Amino acid sequence: MLRPRIIPCLLIQDSGLVKTVRFKDSKYVGDPINAVKIFNEKEADELIVIDIDASAKNREPDYQQIAHLASECRMPLCYGGGVRTAEQAKRIIALGVEKVAISSAALANPALISEIAAEIGRQSVVVVLDHKQRLLGKVQDVWTHNGTRNTKRNVVEVALEMEKLGAGEIVINSIDNDGKMKGYDLLLAAHLREVLTVPLTVLGGGGSLDDMHNVVASCGVVGVAAGSFFVFKGPYRAVLISYPTSQQKRDSIYSALQGRR
Template sequence: MLRPRIIPCLLIQDGGLVKTVKFKDPKYVGDPINAVKIFNEKEADELIVIDIDATANAVEPNYAQIAKLAAECRMPLCYGGGIRTAEQAKQIIALGVEKVAISSAAFENPQLISQIAAEIGRQSVVVVLDHKARLLSKQQDVWTHNGTRNTKRSVIEAAKEFEELGAGEIVLNSIENDGKMKGYDIELAIKLREAVRIPITILGGGGSLEDMRSVVAACGVVGVAAGSFFVFKGGYRAVLISYPSAQQKDDIIYSALRAR
């Protein structure tokens, strides 16, 4: 039986674990390897790791660090950042990573999705759609390069195209909600769930287990990801890595699915 997934998302900058707010002002919060060890102990469903500077600085993925993360990680691992060729994706999968995520490269060269899928399998190809509303409009455009470049493509339009090209999963990430911990963009998540057949993961704004339950209640079997919620505690945002217990996850999942 397919189940919703509760997924920590870790951002890496200069080798360290950071957190952002609306894609700005990265705050150092620790060593990513230590974070992986804790999520291992807490039996997280899956882990997403994104190098937020690799693409913006036009550098290759840090294969040495990816290898260390993959060797430590005991859950499915998705890595993104700096991937621009099918050969790079293949090399990352060979290190023990289950999925690779791309964003800007998918817009610059959409055929790359098909090329990567042919090399490593469609199920391992994730496209991240970072989005925010167009000025004076409700349309949600996809932005790349850490939210600095507007593709002027709508989320739904891009998701449909990338599914046809061979993407195996879409990660929907709200720039405006990033780090705010005030809830997800449920309305857009529902539209995306209705628009594509492949798995989707919703990211950006998660601040409570109730926020996650709301996504599952609205969309069914999806991934629900968060960053700040899993690494900060309390109003002063003290660093404390956490993850819901098995009982809490079951309560979130089953109560939400019953509500549908």
């Protein structure tokens, strides 16, 4: 039986692991390689690693760091940041990464999705859509370059376009909820799950197992990703990497599927 994937999302800046709040105020939280080793021990379902400065600063992916991450990782690894060509994506896959994530480059050049899918296979192409609610309205716009540029395009319309072009997975990431740990955007997630046929991963706002349970109860089998929840502990946000046990996932997250049958 297919089960939801519970996915830590690690942000890299200046080669270090950081965490943000609404895409701002990045806080250094440690060494990414050390984090990967801990998630190996805790048997995480999957791992997303995003270099948040690569695209914003128009630089190449750090292939040396990617190779190091891939060599340490014992779970499926998705890498994003700075990917602008099919050749770059192919090189990253050759380093041992299972999926390549594209964001701003996909919005600037949608044909890139088809080009990358032709090189590495649709199942390895992930499009990340950072979204924020428009002022005085319920529309969610897609933003790029670390949430500094508004495309003024509806996230649902963009997701459908990216799927049609060859994206094998869509990740929606709420800028409004990023780092808040107060819950996901369930309405948007449920709507996208209804209209998409490719796998969906929901990111932005996870602060508890109950939050993840609610996503699965609303959407069914999806990826549920989080950053702060897996690296912070307690009200003072002390750095402590954690991940739910198999029993916790069964009791709190997988159980949400029973109510959908």
